[in-house]
Amino acid sequence: SEYNVAIVGATGAVGSRMIEMVSESKLHVKSLKLLASKRSAGTKLKYKDQELTVEETTPDSFAGIDLALFSAGGSVSKKFAPEAIKRGAVVVDNTSAFRMDPEVPLVVPEVNSEALAEHHGLIANPNCSTIQMVMSLEPIRERYGLSRVIVTTMQAVSGAGNRAIKETLDESRAYLDGEDYKPEVLPVKGDKKHYQQAFNVLPQIDVFEDDGYTHEEWKMIHETKKIMCGGDMDSNDIQVTATCTRVPVPIAHSESVYFEVLDKNANVAGIQEAISQFDGDVLQDDPDHQIYPQAINAAGKRDTFVGRIRPDQENKGAFHLWNVSDNLLKGAAWNSVEIAEYLDRMDLLHVK
Ligand code: A2P
Numbered sequence: 001s002e003y004n005v006a007i008v009g010a011t012g013a014v015g016s017r018m019i020e021m022v023s024e025s026k027l028h029v030k031s032l033k034l035l036a037s038k039r040s041a042g043t044k045l046k047y048k049d050q051e052l053t054v055e056e057t058t059p060d061s062f063a064g065i066d067l068a069l070f071s072a073g074g075s076v077s078k079k080f081a082p083e084a085i086k087r088g089a090v091v092v093d094n095t096s097a098f099r100m101d102p103e104v105p106l107v108v109p110e111v112n113s114e115a116l117a118e119h120h121g122l123i124a125n126p127n128c129s130t131i132q133m134v135m136s137l138e139p140i141r142e143r144y145g146l147s148r149v150i151v152t153t154m155q156a157v158s159g160a161g162n163r164a165i166k167e168t169l170d171e172s173r174a175y176l177d178g179e180d181y182k183p184e185v186l187p188v189k190g191d192k193k194h195y196q197q198a199f200n201v202l203p204q205i206d207v208f209e210d211d212g213y214t215h216e217e218w219k220m221i222h223e224t225k226k227i228m229c230g231g232d233m234d235s236n237d238i239q240v241t242a243t244c245t246r247v248p249v250p251i252a253h254s255e256s257v258y259f260e261v262l263d264k265n266a267n268v269a270g271i272q273e274a275i276s277q278f279d280g281d282v283l284q285d286d287p288d289h290q291i292y293p294q295a296i297n298a299a300g301k302r303d304t305f306v307g308r309i310r311p312d313q314e315n316k317g318a319f320h321l322w323n324v325s326d327n328l329l330k331g332a333a334w335n336s337v338e339i340a341e342y343l344d345r346m347d348l349l350h351v352k
Helices: 013-023 074-086 109-118 128-144 162-176 215-228 268-276 329-345
Strands: 002-008 028-036 044-047 050-053 067-070 090-093 122-124 148-155 239-246 253-260 281-283 304-311 318-325
Touching: 002 013, 002 074, 013 028, 013 044, 013 329, 028 044, 028 050, 067 074, 067 329, 074 090, 090 329, 109 128, 109 215, 109 329, 128 148, 128 215, 128 253, 128 268, 128 281, 128 304, 128 318, 128 329, 148 215, 215 239, 268 281, 268 304, 268 318, 318 329
Parallel strands: 002 028, 002 067, 067 090, 090 122, 148 239, 281 304
Antiparallel strands: 044 050, 148 253, 253 318, 304 318
């Protein structure tokens, strides 16, 4: 079929990639509508060889829309996703607004596309850090089983939006020029204090919960379980814990992952083989030639790059890996458009 498509948040860091991913997608796009806030209504953006005008998002924006891709923040999704669904659109939401709703599938297509069949008009796109982690762990889980995961992330500033990219670049320039700079966005726009991100690592992404974990860490724990344990966000089948940090990298998150498998015959060669055969993963693991994934090489690519696979020196059945992926593409825009391509292929791109 042919689809009328809308992108909500089209002027944002993820939204601009959504335009790119839609223009390169296998979907038959009849029309594309670009939506944002009132502030950027009238802005012109390129789509293929056309210039499209950005419009303010209103409930009626969704009349006649078949597919709406949302990436304009949780409150915008909460307000407008129901309006879009009411008007017959299927929504793929990149925010955290509906991810933990038991009625809403949380999907990385290569990992749990079967969950798409249960949708009621809305599919949630997981957190960027969760996506690349499950992309690197799923081939291992399929071959050897998986019991435990301990991850530390090194996340790019673009995950906090265009303003965070600009802040880090301006702050870096000011620092090198010996000038003062007052940060207003990072680590978290809505939190009370702001810190220098340039030439610094901040162990805070999203706000702190009462238990000492940040909400980003909470998301990685519960989203991973929901995706890998059949929809159960509190499953004990896989133990997961996370430390999330922000590094002064513009694009592409890196993760150091410790994991324990069930099969005691698991070995590095088998893990490497499983990853290299998994759709969407690229193995870059050759220490003899200093080959390993790097953020600057992953930026602009759709794949998840995996390397540094090695056994733990003391725990049998335990290993370490390093993964890198473009947080705006597989972590957001590409995964969302890929969900739409799967829905189309599975004849599910309609509201039941
Ligand atoms: P706008 O450019 O009009 O502010 P980023 O993640 O890079 O910060 O981008 C956020 C995106 O969400 C932008 O496209 C922004 O549009 C959009 N947005 C923010 N608030 C609203 C709103 N109230 N309604 C619709 N879109 C919004």
